[in-house]
Amino acid sequence: MSGPLSELLSVPGSAPPPRTVHTHCPYCALQCGTRLGHALGEVTVTPSAFPVNQGGLCQKGWTAPEVLSTADRLREPLVRGADGRLAPAGWDTALDLVAGRLKEIRRAHGPDAVGVFGGGGLTNEKAYLLGKFARLALRTSRIDYNGRFCMSSAAAASNAAFGVDRGLPFPVTDLGRADVVLLAGANPAETMPPLMRHLDRAALIVLDPRRTPTAERAAMHLRPAPGTDLALALGLLQLTVLDGRLDHAFVRERTNGFEAAWQRALPWTPERTERVTGVPVAAQREAVRMLADARRAYVLTGRGAEQHSKGADTVSAFVNLALALGLPGRDGSGYGCLTGQGNGQGGRELGQKADQLPGYRMIDDPAAREHMATVWGVEAAALPGAGPSAYELLDSLGTAGGPRALLVFGSNPVVSAPNAGHVTERLAALDLLVVADFVPSETARMADVVLPVAQWAEEEGTLTNLEGRVLRRRALLAPPPGVRGDLEVLRGLAVRLGEPAERYPVEPREVFEELRRATAGGRADYSGVSYERLDAGEALHWPCPAVPSGPAHPGTPRLFLDGFAHPDGRARFVPVEHRDAAELPGRDLPLYATTGRVLAHYQSGAQTRRVAGLTAVEPEPFVEIHPDAARRAGVTAGGLARVVSARGAVVARVRLAESLRTDTVFLPFHFPGDGRANLLTGGALDPRSGMPEFKVSAVRVEPVDVVPGGAVSV
Amino acid sequence: MKRILVVGNGLAAHRLTARLAALGHDGPVTVLGAEPHPAYQRTLLGSVLGGDVPASALTLSAPPPGVRVLTGVRVVAVDRARRVVRCADGTRYGYDTLVLATGARPTGDVHTLADAARPVRGRVAVVGGGVLGVETATALRRRGHRVVLAHGGPYPMHRHLDEVAGQLVAARLESWGIELRLGGYVPASGTLGADTVLRCTGTVPETAAAREAGLAVRHASGSIVVDERLRTNDSSIRAIGACAGTPDLAGALAQAETLATLLTGGDTRYVPLPPILRPRVPGLDIASLGASGPSGAPDEVVTFSDPARGRYARIEIRDERISRAVLVGLPEGTAAVAQLSDTGRPVPEDRLALLLGGRTKAHGDDPAAMADETVLCHCNNVSKGTVVRAWQHGARDLAALAATTRATTGCGGCTAAVRAVCAALPVPEEVG
Numbered sequence A: 001m002s003g004p005l006s007e008l009l010s011v012p013g014s015a016p017p018p019r020t021v022h023t024h025c026p027y028c029a030l031q032c033g034t035r036l037g038h039a040l041g042e043v044t045v046t047p048s049a050f051p052v053n054q055g056g057l058c059q060k061g062w063t064a065p066e067v068l069s070t071a072d073r074l075r076e077p078l079v080r081g082a083d084g085r086l087a088p089a090g091w092d093t094a095l096d097l098v099a100g101r102l103k104e105i106r107r108a109h110g111p112d113a114v115g116v117f118g119g120g121g122l123t124n125e126k127a128y129l130l131g132k133f134a135r136l137a138l139r140t141s142r143i144d145y146n147g148r149f150c151m152s153s154a155a156a157a158s159n160a161a162f163g164v165d166r167g168l169p170f171p172v173t174d175l176g177r178a179d180v181v182l183l184a185g186a187n188p189a190e191t192m193p194p195l196m197r198h199l200d201r202a203a204l205i206v207l208d209p210r211r212t213p214t215a216e217r218a219a220m221h222l223r224p225a226p227g228t229d230l231a232l233a234l235g236l237l238q239l240t241v242l243d244g245r246l247d248h249a250f251v252r253e254r255t256n257g258f259e260a261a262w263q264r265a266l267p268w269t270p271e272r273t274e275r276v277t278g279v280p281v282a283a284q285r286e287a288v289r290m291l292a293d294a295r296r297a298y299v300l301t302g303r304g305a306e307q308h309s310k311g312a313d314t315v316s317a318f319v320n321l322a323l324a325l326g327l328p329g330r331d332g333s334g335y336g337c338l339t340g341q342g343n344g345q346g347g348r349e350l351g352q353k354a355d356q357l358p359g360y361r362m363i364d365d366p367a368a369r370e371h372m373a374t375v376w377g378v379e380a381a382a383l384p385g386a387g388p389s390a391y392e393l394l395d396s397l398g399t400a401g402g403p404r405a406l407l408v409f410g411s412n413p414v415v416s417a418p419n420a421g422h423v424t425e426r427l428a429a430l431d432l433l434v435v436a437d438f439v440p441s442e443t444a445r446m447a448d449v450v451l452p453v454a455q456w457a458e459e460e461g462t463l464t465n466l467e468g469r470v471l472r473r474r475a476l477l478a479p480p481p482g483v484r485g486d487l488e489v490l491r492g493l494a495v496r497l498g499e500p501a502e503r504y505p506v507e508p509r510e511v512f513e514e515l516r517r518a519t520a521g522g523r524a525d526y527s528g529v530s531y532e533r534l535d536a537g538e539a540l541h542w543p544c545p546a547v548p549s550g551p552a553h554p555g556t557p558r559l560f561l562d563g564f565a566h567p568d569g570r571a572r573f574v575p576v577e578h579r580d581a582a583e584l585p586g587r588d589l590p591l592y593a594t595t596g597r598v599l600a601h602y603q604s605g606a607q608t609r610r611v612a613g614l615t616a617v618e619p620e621p622f623v624e625i626h627p628d629a630a631r632r633a634g635v636t637a638g639g640l641a642r643v644v645s646a647r648g649a650v651v652a653r654v655r656l657a658e659s660l661r662t663d664t665v666f667l668p669f670h671f672p673g674d675g676r677a678n679l680l681t682g683g684a685l686d687p688r689s690g691m692p693e694f695k696v697s698a699v700r701v702e703p704v705d706v707v708p709g710g711a712v713s714v
Numbered sequence B: 001m002k003r004i005l006v007v008g009n010g011l012a013a014h015r016l017t018a019r020l021a022a023l024g025h026d027g028p029v030t031v032l033g034a035e036p037h038p039a040y041q042r043t044l045l046g047s048v049l050g051g052d053v054p055a056s057a058l059t060l061s062a063p064p065p066g067v068r069v070l071t072g073v074r075v076v077a078v079d080r081a082r083r084v085v086r087c088a089d090g091t092r093y094g095y096d097t098l099v100l101a102t103g104a105r106p107t108g109d110v111h112t113l114a115d116a117a118r119p120v121r122g123r124v125a126v127v128g129g130g131v132l133g134v135e136t137a138t139a140l141r142r143r144g145h146r147v148v149l150a151h152g153g154p155y156p157m158h159r160h161l162d163e164v165a166g167q168l169v170a171a172r173l174e175s176w177g178i179e180l181r182l183g184g185y186v187p188a189s190g191t192l193g194a195d196t197v198l199r200c201t202g203t204v205p206e207t208a209a210a211r212e213a214g215l216a217v218r219h220a221s222g223s224i225v226v227d228e229r230l231r232t233n234d235s236s237i238r239a240i241g242a243c244a245g246t247p248d249l250a251g252a253l254a255q256a257e258t259l260a261t262l263l264t265g266g267d268t269r270y271v272p273l274p275p276i277l278r279p280r281v282p283g284l285d286i287a288s289l290g291a292s293g294p295s296g297a298p299d300e301v302v303t304f305s306d307p308a309r310g311r312y313a314r315i316e317i318r319d320e321r322i323s324r325a326v327l328v329g330l331p332e333g334t335a336a337v338a339q340l341s342d343t344g345r346p347v348p349e350d351r352l353a354l355l356l357g358g359r360t361k362a363h364g365d366d367p368a369a370m371a372d373e374t375v376l377c378h379c380n381n382v383s384k385g386t387v388v389r390a391w392q393h394g395a396r397d398l399a400a401l402a403a404t405t406r407a408t409t410g411c412g413g414c415t416a417a418v419r420a421v422c423a424a425l426p427v428p429e430e431v432g
Ligand SMILES: Cc1cc2nc3c(=O)[nH]c(=O)nc-3n(C[C@H](O)[C@H](O)[C@H](O)COP(=O)(O)OP(=O)(O)OC[C@H]3O[C@@H](n4cnc5c(N)ncnc54)[C@H](O)[C@@H]3O)c2cc1C
Pocket: A269, A271, B007, B008, B009, B010, B011, B012, B013, B032, B033, B034, B035, B042, B043, B044, B045, B046, B073, B074, B075, B076, B101, B102, B103, B104, B110, B111, B132, B206, B209, B240, B241, B242, B243, B246, B247, B248, B249, B250, B252, B280
C-alpha cells in the first residue's frame, strides 16, 4: 500500500528529513497530537499526550499516513488536452497556461471573472496567502471557502453575542470539570472521539433527531424533528424563566437585550414547543433543571443545529439560553461551538472568507482596509470589497456576471457542496477550472488544470484548533518529486500575473511573520505568537498580541472572564424567532433527510476513501431509516434504495435504525457519484451567515428497481 | 393605500402586525385594543397567578414601526357600508380591511392580566374544573395556597377525558393537597368557605361587535364564520383567533401568519391542525386529542393502563392514523402522539414504544455472551475477537491491548467493556 520509502525520502539537495516529529492529525478540528516516525519503510503514527486527545486517536488518525502514499497520489501537474483528457505536464507549462488564461479572462471580463474557493483544512499560512493572492494578484472579490458550509452560523451568532468568534472560548480540558453539558446537534463520539474523554464526568443532554453514539451515552436524549432546534431553544428559554432559573444578576450585570429576546420566546410555551419539536414538556423541563442546577455547565452546538437556513438564529437561541443561565464568561461554564474542519478556526479568520481580511477584520471596515493596505504595501482603495458567500459563488459560476475561472484549494465541492448536481453543472460551465489537491478528487477530475500539492506530513505550518490554540504542523517527509507546496504554487502564479515575488513568501515561517503583523490589533490577534514560542512548547490561544517590552503575552485560553468583546464589555442577547425550514415534507416527498458524518470518514471522503482500513468499515453510501418507514417504502435492510428529493436522487444501501424518528432518514455525505448525499440538499441559505440547509431536505425513499417516473422494471 | 384596522390587541393581533411588517406591508395599520395594557401573552397568566413571573414579564414586543396601537379603546359598532368602526368613547376609525381579533370573553374571573395580578388571599376556591380551572388550581397550590377545586362533572375535565384518565388526574390533584368537590353545582354567590373565589368557567368568543354588524356567526359556539382565507361573509372583514373559534394559541398564531401572507399579496390557505388539549400542569402530563364529538368508528383502539404509576392512554386509530387520544402521565407518548396527529403520519408498528418513548436506554450486553464479531471499540473498529486474540497472545493489560489492537484509544468509552471481556477469559496455560 505504501509507496517505496526511498522515493518519499529522496529529495535531492535537501537536508535529511527528521526521524520523528511531533505534529497533529490532518483531519478534524480536534487536531489530536501525534508523533510521526518511520518503521519498516512506512510512516508510523502514535498519539501524543497532547491535552485535547490525551493519548487517544480515532481510526482516521491512526491510518492517516496511508494517504501519503496512496496509489493514485498526484505527482505531476495535469493539463486537459485537446482530446479532453488530463495529461501530465511540467510545472512551468501548467502555471504558464493558468496565468495566461486568467489574464485573458480578466482582460475580457474584469477581475471578478476569476474566483477562488478555499478550504478549512488549509494551514493558517496558506489561508492567509490565498486571501492575499485573491485580493492583490487577482484583484477579485470572489473568494470564499468551504468553511462557509461548516462554521459560518456559529461564527455569526458568536460575533453577535460576544463580539468575537472563537469556537470554544475555553480550553477543551475545561469540559472535564463540567457537571452538565448540553450538545445541540453534535455527535463527537463519532466525529471527534477523543473529545469524549473530556465528557466522561458530565451528564450529557444530547439534542439530535438520531440516536447517535453520543446520544447513547447521554443522560438525556431529546429528539427534535429536523429543523425545529430553534423552537426548542426558545422553549427552553421560556422554561428557564418560568421555572425561576433565570440568572438575574448575570443578566443585569453582564448582558444587554434580554427583554427583546425574552419577548420572542413568549409564544413558545412548553406545550407549543412540544407540539412543534416533538420533545416532551417533561424532558424540556428536566433539561433546564439539570443545566440550572449544575455548578458547571456548558452549552455546545454542532453542525446539526447550525447547518440550516436559520442556523445563525438557531445558534443565537442557544447562546441566549446559555446567557439566561449565566454560563458564558465564567470559569468552568460557557457556550462553545465544536468546530469541524482541521483548521476551521484559523481558516475563517485569516482572509479567505468573502467579507473578511486577516485577523477577523471586516473587509468593509475602512480602518481594517487601511491597516491591511499598509501591511501589504498597496492603496486601500485597490482592495476589492465583499464578495458573495460560498454557495452563491458556486451558483454563479459560468453565468452572466459570474466567474468564468475558478481556482480551488483544499476543497472538493463536487461532493461537499449542497445541491451538488447543480454545482457540478456550474463547475462544468467554467472556461477554466484549476484544482490544487494531492489526490484526484471528484472536483480535480473535472479540472482543466490539476496542480499536485504537498500533504500534512510533508509541510510546515500552523493551524488553529477548535479552542483557538495555535498549533505547529511539522514535516516528517519532503514532498514527493514533482509535488509542490501550495505557497510555492501561489507565488508561481502571482509572479506570472505580474506581482513582485517577495509579496508571496514560500517559507511558512516567513508567511507567519507577515500574518502576525496583519492580525495585530484585530479580533483574532496572532501578533504575539511565533514559531519559536510554539516550538518551545507554549500553549498559545489567540488573542495573543505582541507586547513591545516586558514579558510576552501568555495568550488567552479563556475569553470573556473579565468582559465580553463588545465595546461595553457586555454580551448581547439576540432576539430570534423560529421559522420553518425552506422545504417541509409533503405528500410526494414525505420524509425528512438529514446528512452528516460517520466515524470512518472525513468530509468529502477524498482522503479517507483511499484508506483500506476505513473503507472496510464504511465502504459505500447508506441510508439509515426506521423499519416502519422502510416497510412503507418497500425497501429492506441490506438492499439498495433510491432516495429522491426535488433536486436529485441518491442510491444507497439500506440500514434499519429502530431508534430513528419514523419521519427521518440519515445519509452520510462522504461518498461520490450517485451516492452523493448532497445531490439531495438544496441551496436555501441563511441570511445572516450564508450557511446552506444541509440538515433538512424533503425526500421519498423507493426501491432501486423502481425507474424514476413510476414504472417498475422487472 | 390600503388601510388595515385590527380590532383586539391579543396574541393574534400582535403576530399579525409583526408578520405584516416582516412581509413588507407598507400601508397604514391601526390596532384598537380594549384592555389598557400593551399586547401580552395571555396563555401564561397561570404563571403570574402562580407567582412564577411578574405580570410585566408577559408583555409582548412593541409593535413594528409604523403600526399604531391604541389601548383602552373598545369597538362597539361596525358600519360596514361606510367601512368605519365606532368606539365606546365615540371615536371612529375607517378601514379598507377590517380584522377582527377580539378573542374570547370569560364567563369567569381569570382572563386578563388584571385578573391575574389581583391579590389572592388565604384559602382559595376555584370554581370550574376544566382546563383553566385545573391549571389555576395547581398554580395556586404551587404557590402555597390551600385550594379547593369545585367541578360540576364527575371528575376534572370530564368533557375531554374518559373516566380512567379523569380519576388519575383527580388522584394526582388530591395528592398535591388540592381538595376536590365534584359533581355539585356552585351558585354564583357560593364561596365554599374560601377567602377568595376564582371562577374558571370558560370563555365564549367575543363577537358582540361582529354580531351587531350582521356578520355570520356559528349557532352553537357563537364564533365568527370564516373561510379558509379567513374572510367573513363581508369580504373586507376578516377574523382570526379565538373570536373565529380557534381553540388554541398555535391556531391563533397560524391564522395570523396566514392572514399576513394573504394581505401582502401571497396565496395561502389556513388549514386547521387537529385540536389538542394540553393543560399546563407541571409534573403531570395530560392530553386530549381529536374532535370531542362523535367521529367514525376506529379500526383499532389501543389502551394502556398502569394506575399504580399514574399512567394511562387510550388511542383510537383509523386508516393507520390517530383519530382520537387521551393520555395521562406519559410524557414521551404525548409528544409523539401529538406530532403524529398534527402531521397525519401513520402510527408506528410498535404501539408500546410509541407510548413509552421507544427504547430509552442502551442495554449493557454481557461481554462473555457477545459474539466474536461484535465491535467493542467503534473508534478503531476493534472486535471482541481481536481483543481476545491479543489477550491470548500476551497483551494482558489495557496499555498492551491498546498498543496491539488500538482498542480504547479513541473516545475511551469501551474501556470498561474491554476490561470485562478480558476478565471473563480463562488465563491460558503458559506454553513453552
Ligand atoms: C388564562 C388562559 C390560559 C390559556 N392557556 C392557553 C394555553 O396554555 N394554550 C393555548 O393554546 N391556549 C390557551 N388559552 C387560549 C389562548 O389564550 C387563545 O387561543 C389566544 O389568546 C387567542 O388569541 P386572540 O388574539 O384571538 O385573543 P386574545 O388573546 O384573547 O385577545 C383578544 C383581545 O381583544 C380585546 N377585545 C375584545 N373585544 C374588543 C373590542 N370590541 N374592541 C377592542 N378590543 C377588543 C380583548 O380585550 C383582548 O385583549 C388560554 C386562555 C386563557 C384565558
